[in-house]
Amino acid sequence: MSSHDLVALIQLVGFQMLLYAGMWVAAYAIVGEERAAVRHWLAFSLLSGLGLLLIGLRPHGHPWVTHTLPNLCFVLSFVAVRRGSELFLRMRPLDLEHAVLTCGAVSMLLLVGPDPADVAPRVATVSGVAAWVLLRSSWVGFAPVHQQFGERTAWAATLVPALFGLLHFLRMARAVASPEQSMELDTPVLINQAVLYFSMVAAAVFNLLFLFLIVLRLMARLTYLAQRDPLTGLLNRRAMQGLLEREWQRYARLRQSFALISLDVDHFKRVNDHHGHEAGDRALVHVAQLLQGQARELDGVARMGGEEFLLILPGHEVSMAAQAAERLRQALAGGPVMLREGLDWPLTASFGVAAPRPGDHELEDVLRRADEALYRAKAAGRNRVVVQPPGSSDHEPVVQACTG
Numbered sequence: 001m002s003s004h005d006l007v008a009l010i011q012l013v014g015f016q017m018l019l020y021a022g023m024w025v026a027a028y029a030i031v032g033e034e035r036a037a038v039r040h041w042l043a044f045s046l047l048s049g050l051g052l053l054l055i056g057l058r059p060h061g062h063p064w065v066t067h068t069l070p071n072l073c074f075v076l077s078f079v080a081v082r083r084g085s086e087l088f089l090r091m092r093p094l095d096l097e098h099a100v101l102t103c104g105a106v107s108m109l110l111l112v113g114p115d116p117a118d119v120a121p122r123v124a125t126v127s128g129v130a131a132w133v134l135l136r137s138s139w140v141g142f143a144p145v146h147q148q149f150g151e152r153t154a155w156a157a158t159l160v161p162a163l164f165g166l167l168h169f170l171r172m173a174r175a176v177a178s179p180e181q182s183m184e185l186d187t188p189v190l191i192n193q194a195v196l197y198f199s200m201v202a203a204a205v206f207n208l209l210f211l212f213l214i215v216l217r218l219m220a221r222l223t224y225l226a227q228r229d230p231l232t233g234l235l236n237r238r239a240m241q242g243l244l245e246r247e248w249q250r251y252a253r254l255r256q257s258f259a260l261i262s263l264d265v266d267h268f269k270r271v272n273d274h275h276g277h278e279a280g281d282r283a284l285v286h287v288a289q290l291l292q293g294q295a296r297e298l299d300g301v302a303r304m305g306g307e308e309f310l311l312i313l314p315g316h317e318v319s320m321a322a323q324a325a326e327r328l329r330q331a332l333a334g335g336p337v338m339l340r341e342g343l344d345w346p347l348t349a350s351f352g353v354a355a356p357r358p359g360d361h362e363l364e365d366v367l368r369r370a371d372e373a374l375y376r377a378k379a380a381g382r383n384r385v386v387v388q389p390p391g392s393s394d395h396e397p398v399v400q401a402c403t404g
């Protein structure tokens with residue numbers, strides 16, 4: 001490859017990086033929580049693109065601009081890409097290490113200056129930073145990517161940067177071992193061509209993969225939000241409907257039991273009327289936390305609307321569910337809720353418990369009995385659990401526990 005062709009390749013890679021910078025600018029508007037990471041990746045693409053285009057200006061231009069400045073850009077871009085990835089993967093950024101690396105490399109480059117006789121220290125510095133950042137992030141980043149996005153993604157996200165890091169390591173080793181053979185990036189030798197071709201591939205893999213991972217994360221977040229009640233974070237009615245249908249199918253096909261606990265906070269309107277909607281919200285969050293805290297991992301806990309909640313307990317017979325409901329009732333009634341600083345309020349709830357039984361044709365039969373039991377609990381004076389045991393008449397629920 002001629003010197004002219006190599007410069008053209010450098011400029012091509014530079015423009016490619018600027019294109020990715022444009023992509024991150026466009027992505028910035030939609031990425032929400034990932035903005036901090038995207039800012040770093042935008043800086044990475046911009047700085048490395050700028051550095052490459054400045055190299056493309058050689059032999060014209062001031063040596064500080066065409067020799068030292070590009071290398072400064074590369075050092076900063078490598079640190080930026082690593083910090084962005086740490087933020088994206090929810091790792092604690094290693095800022096002390098970043099600062100030491102940046103200060104050390106920048107001081108070295110400024111100290112050495114653009115003199116053509118000092119190619120080796122410049123190459124060793126930049127390739128050393130690149131090798132360290134790429135190899136170390138691949139090593140440390142594998143586990144979090146694996147945990148969050150799966151094994152194949154982890155290999156894709158770490159193998160290419162690791163190989164690119166290895167290439168930089170070889171370039172650094174050559175600059176240290178035989179400084180006289182060390183060549184700037186625009187010198188047409190094999191290692192420089194390899195670095196440039198590989199950087200095209202690595203940049204494409206990195207930028208497109210991480211854009212894809214951002215989209216994946218956004219989709220997961222949207223799915224999560226579509227299933228949650230915004231105030232309490234519990235499942236919403238729609239998500240609970242899905243769980244109910246799944247459990248009903250299991251019961252209908254395999255006779256695997258499940259039970260429902262329907263509960264409604266007593267005299268909740270008074271909280272709003274006396275202390276305002278915000279205090280009411282605080283009380284609802286308290287109930288939600290209590291229910292979620294007591295539930296098993298496989299139980300479903302939903303806010304069905306207003307001050308009404310529903311729990312589904314897979315594998316539970318009705319008697320076990322009644323005991324669970326009684327525990328919840330006692331826990332709620334056991335202490336007042338702090339509605340705000342200095343304001344405690346006694347809160348109780350009424351509970352209705354039901355489970356499928358022979359003769360049920362559809363899920364609605366069980367839901368109706370749970371609602372009926374709850375209605376009876378309210379009618380009987382509130383703050384109690386009413387159970388409709390399997391086999392009893394729909395119209396004769398049993399008062400299982402009663403206080404208040």
Ligand SMILES: Nc1nc2c(ncn2[C@@H]2O[C@H](COP(=O)(O)OP(=O)(O)OP(=O)(O)O)[C@@H](O)[C@H]2O)c(=O)[nH]1
Binds near residue numbers: 276284306307382
């Ligand atoms: N703060 C707050 N209040 C809500 C919310 N959703 C519904 N409510 C209120 O919940 C109250 C429900 O009142 P009612 O249906 O009369 O029931 P209650 O006062 O709990 O009486 P019983 O159920 O008969 O014990 C109403 O005042 C609603 O405005 C909410 O998201 N936040």
